[in-house]
Amino acid sequence: MYQRKLAPDIRCPLEYGLELFGGKWKSRIICVLSERETLRYSTLRREMGNISDAVLASTLKELIRDGLVERRQFDEIPPHVEYSLSAKGASVVPILQSICRWAGAYHRQVGEHTPARCQRCDYGPGGEP
């Protein structure tokens, strides 16, 4: 038998920060929201590509819990919900851009679905924004 779970690990703000906007979908959600003031759930889902509702909803909850995204609910008929970046969320965007710029120098096209260039901020091999 071995220990089933480690104690919570020593970690610095860097590692904490990477939890807030790392992972498979969070950075993309932040990017998409940074281009528009607000987005409805259904529009956001469409912009994200092939994400499922289960994953999108749970990821949004984490982003809201961590204060990066805000949710406004409109109880009209038909009802809708709008998502937007908070000030805290907007303050990560420059960091994401610097990562995109850094990685753009090295990223190569792997396949049809993994373009070498960023489709929205236009960073990529040999190209400046």
Add this chain to the structure above:
Amino acid sequence: MYQRKLAPDIRCPLEYGLELFGGKWKSRIICVLSERETLRYSTLRREMGNISDAVLASTLKELIRDGLVERRQFDEIPPHVEYSLSAKGASVVPILQSICRWAGAYHRQVGEHTPARCQRCDYGPGGEP
């Protein structure tokens, strides 16, 4: 039945970059290596805290494959191996520091093993480096 695996996803350099230094251990390895010129495997392991050999070895392999870390083997008696950051690896350090600085403004101490301040670059609540 449902599809077992999604096709490789459309992703921009940002998402590619986060794969290179995101994840649970990579950023910490880069931080530790950025402080010394080179480190032996056993020293690195000690500096990392409670990481297992299995995880450390496989994480180092990824970092080497992606060109962030270099490995030099010395076939003396006793043999040893030295790890260091490549130029590419060193070029992420400023990005990691900016994340650390950003997150330091928000991170709060969660427990004994999750200090609010970075132990090495000294970013944290109310504190500038």
Add this chain to the structure above:
DNA sequence: CAGTATCCTATTAGATACTG
């Protein structure tokens, strides 16, 4: 419209023992 609920799979992380 904007999600939940439920179930399932894939990947990552960890423990321990062993080796060139």
Add this chain to the structure above:
DNA sequence: CAGTATCTAATAGGATACTG
């Protein structure tokens, strides 16, 4: 010394059906 091999555990990600 510097790992590899093998196993188990935990978590993140995904599909589908259904609901206030």
